């Protein structure tokens with residue numbers, strides 16, 4: 001692009017303010033737009049752990065494109081590779097290419113040593129939901145069964161099949177005829193135990209319930225195709241599965257020839273401190289679903305890894321025009337190399353300790369922080385009313401807004417959107433984490449002051465855009 005054109009482009013951009021772009025969006029785009037309603041900014045550019053809005057305000061980004069930017073925005077080495085690949089090949093359907101070969105080799109090399117050589121890869125359409133669809137179809141084809149077990153709080157995407165496995169009632173309301181034959185089981189949400197038990201005395205109630213009901217000839221479940229679960233529920237509010245529950249599910253699947261699908265769309269690629277979250281649970285999934293971070297820079301891509309014995313489907317059984325994103329393949333291979341060479345998993349673990357220690361101290365001081373949990377850099381605080389201990393979406397929303405005003409982007413999730421979620425880049429620095437924690441600390445102080453003055457004031461914190 002010539003210098004003159006570039007000037008024109010910059011000038012054109014500068015003409016519109018953030019609020020111009022936000023109101024233009026409200027006028028022109030779907031009413032289903034979601035993030036800007038909670039985080040009303042228009043993004044001009046981004047780099048590393050930071051986003052800049054049109055007015056030049058800088059925000060620490062602890063949302064990172066909902067977890068698709070493991071190395072932050074525009075990591076220079078990967079951007080160079082993307083640029084080079086642009087001139088070589090962009091779209092390759094499912095033809096073999098050198099970039100795809102490197103990508104597959106890199107990702108397969110991240111399987112734990114004992115599992116290497118046991119899995120095939122199937123590249124899917126670009127979204128996590130499409131990979132979930134592929135996993136369910138593959139499981140159905142192999143078992144002849146049609147029913148699926150999913151877990152309370154699970155999120156698997158928004159296409160109709162994936163949404164059927166998802167448990168958020170608001171997302172499903174009004175959409176009849178989703179996939180039939182999905183059964184939902186309690187998940188180890190120990191802070192608000194589905195059985196109403198105290199954490200210390202629950203004795204793995206959800207694992208035992210799962211085991212008992214699977215033995216019950218009158219449990220109402222027909223022929224199963226799969227059990228699907230997240231090792232740490234992301235959208236569900238940063239909730240790790242208990243070892244007992246996932247191991248029970250795995251044992252049941254093995255004994256009954258039912259494929260266990262682990263949805264690593266959000267947890268994969270090191271987000272939880274190991275490359276795959278399932279590595280922390282001593283299980284061997286039959287199908288692993290991957291997306292979000294796999295390309296390293298947010299260029300869309302997804303795939304499933306599945307056990308060799310499941311490789312029974314005929315050519316063309318699960319296709320998708322956009323399953324050959326060679327920019328994603330090229331950057332994804334280098335992303336894996338960087339994760340290894342720069343020992344980024346170690347950073348995930350130490351930054352995780354830094355955040356968890358700080359939030360733990362905050363929870364001791366502030367009674368509205370009900371729980372601090374998660375794994376690696378998939379973390380959250382459940383926000384509650386300090387008196388009733390009911391979830392408090394109002395306080396959570398206030399905290400999100402306060403953080404945004406002070407230059408930190410955080411997301412809300414979980415039941416009633418009452419969990420403040422933190423998803424920093426995996427290579428985030430100690431200093432950036434410290435800066436973000438300062439803002440969270442200030443937000444907590446502001447909540448405390450507000451609570452001391454007038455609890456009801458939390459009901460009036462919505463943005464108007």
Ligand SMILES: Cc1ncc(COP(=O)(O)O)c(C=O)c1O
Nearest residue numbers: 127128129155156157263265266
């Ligand atoms: C665990 C999990 N599965 C599936 C999906 C769906 O991915 P996508 O939004 O790319 O369809 C998500 C998205 O957040 C997710 O967190």
